Amino acid sequence: MKSYQNMSREELLQEKQSLEEAYKEFQKRDLSLNMARGKPSKAQLDLSMDMLTVVDRDTDMDVAVNVDARNYGGLVGIEGARELIASMVDAKPEQVVMGGNSSLNLMFDTVTRGMISGYLGNTPWCKLDKVKWLCPVPGYDRHFAVTEHYGIEMINIPMTEDGPDMDMVEELVSSDPAIKGIWCVPKFTNPQGIVYSDETVRRMAALKPAAPDFRVFWDNAYCVHYLYDEVKIPNILELAKEYGNEDMIFEFVSTSKISFAGAGVAGIVASKANLDDIEKTMTVRTIGHDKLNQLRHAIFFENGAKILDHMKLHADILRPKFEVILETLDRDVKELEIGSWTKPQGGYFITFKSLPGCATRIITLAKEAGMVMTGAGAPFPYHKDPEDAYIRIAPSFPTVEELAVAADLFTVCVRLASVEKLLSC
Numbered sequence: 340m341k342s343y344q345n346m347s348r349e350e351l352l353q354e355k356q357s358l359e360e361a362y363k364e365f366q367k368r369d370l371s372l373n374m375a376r377g378k379p380s381k382a383q384l385d386l387s388m389d390m391l392t393v394v395d396r397d398t399d400m401d402v403a404v405n406v407d408a409r410n411y412g413g414l415v416g417i418e419g420a421r422e423l424i425a426s427m428v429d430a431k432p433e434q435v436v437m438g439g440n441s442s443l444n445l446m447f448d449t450v451t452r453g454m455i456s457g458y459l460g461n462t463p464w465c466k467l468d469k470v471k472w473l474c475p476v477p478g479y480d481r482h483f484a485v486t487e488h489y490g491i492e493m494i495n496i497p498m499t500e501d502g503p504d505m506d507m508v509e510e511l512v513s514s515d516p517a518i519k520g521i522w523c524v525p526k527f528t529n530p531q532g533i534v535y536s537d538e539t540v541r542r543m544a545a546l547k548p549a550a551p552d553f554r555v556f557w558d559n560a561y562c563v564h565y566l567y568d569e570v571k572i573p574n575i576l577e578l579a580k581e582y583g584n585e586d587m588i589f590e591f592v593s594t595s596k597i598s599f600a601g602a603g604v605a606g607i608v609a610s611k612a613n614l615d616d617i618e619k620t621m622t623v624r625t626i627g628h629d630k631l632n633q634l635r636h637a638i639f640f641e642n643g644a645k646i647l648d649h650m651k652l653h654a655d656i657l658r659p660k661f662e663v664i665l666e667t668l669d670r671d672v673k674e675l676e677i678g679s680w681t682k683p684q685g686g687y688f689i690t691f692k693s694l695p696g697c698a699t700r701i702i703t704l705a706k707e708a709g710m711v712m713t714g715a716g717a718p719f720p721y722h723k724d725p726e727d728a729y730i731r732i733a734p735s736f737p738t739v740e741e742l743a744v745a746a747d748l749f750t751v752c753v754r755l756a757s758v759e760k761l762l763s764c
């Protein structure tokens with residue numbers, strides 16, 4: 340295969356014609372494919388069905404001192420659930436407060452608390468003229484939606500292979516007191532699947548913020564979501580403690596992509612001072628979360644002991660899906676020099692980076708041939724990808740057979756959009 344970069348205009352025109360024919364063949368197939376959202380597949384959800392029967396009328400409901408799982412009370416969660424969440428991120432159960440069914444919900448509540456009440460006695464952000472937030476890009480669209488919802492000014496931070504550009508983060512955080520937070524997905528980032536290096540985690544823990552209420556939002560959504568071997572990163576709370584920064588970290592964890600998406604359990608891991616602060620608001624917000632679901636999770640996963648074995652079952656389902664996409668890209672795109680892509684060792688996504696100015700066109704072409712992909716610009720604050728180049732591929736939900744077709748169609752769309760672009764230059 341010859342690189343498109345080295346093709347003459349005539350060769351490109353010829354390539355365009357044959358790609359248009361291939362594309363029309365896909366259109367005739369009346370396909371209905373979806374690689375848009377990172378949802379577990381049915382086969383993955385089936386792995387946890389026994390959870391629905393581990394709690395029954397004979398179960399001991401008095402799961403911690405004075406807490407009956409069926410009744411109000413036990414705001415911070417039952418012991419087994421706190422142990423489960425702690426086990427996933429090498430924390431201690433007493434560092435965990437359980438939320439409800441979603442970590443995003445906990446993140447939203449935590450930003451809300453900064454806005455309305457202020458952290459640990461600091462001025463609520465709603466009383467300030469300006470609040471800013473650092474957003475490593477590409478990143479998770481729903482993070483950006485939370486900060487956008489509150490009118491917080493979002494600043495793009497480029498991602499490197501080791502995580503966010505820490506020179507830029509350090510410079511901004513230490514000089515601007517209006518910067519109150521940073522979104523981080525430290526392991527298998529959404530959407531690139533990058534793992535922060537030990538050095539990045541250490542530098543993040545050692546930040547010297549100008550704002551006393553600056554917080555690192557450490558969304559460890561994919562902490563145990565390995566496709567191959569286990570990958571360890573340092574425990575940021577422990578590191579932050581060494582730097583006197585213990586209160587600077589909020590870590591979020593959930594079982595959404597371990598048990599049932601949207602019906603799992605979630606927790607926040609933080610310093611004692613922060614946890615006390617959180618509880619003060621939580622006690623107004625709810626009399627308690629769903630402890631029966633916490634109990635189901637604690638029993639099914641043996642307070643965390645079974646998580647890694649369970650994740651291997653997920654990996655067996657997910658691995659071939661990632662591989663079919665990656666193999667197709669290697670086969671049909673690699674030598675053409677019209678894009679690059681990540682090869683994640685875990686998580687839920689692959690990111691394809693096209694030639695500048697091609698992402699919207701590729702996604703439109705895919706849609707018009709029956710394949711829905713995450714919208715161009717979605718992994719950026721305000722939906723604005725300055726290069727119009729990043730495309731998030733979510734291979735978890737379709738079957739391997741569907742993905743094989745999806746990958747073929749995707750490469751045709753990438754090639755066609757790239758040829759059009761090169762011809763227009």
Ligand SMILES: Cc1ncc(COP(=O)(O)O)c(C=O)c1O
Nearest residue numbers: 441442443479524529560593595
């Ligand atoms: C990085 C990240 N954080 C959080 C979530 C949502 O998690 P939850 O279901 O616990 O709200 C997702 C879901 O895609 C995610 O990718």
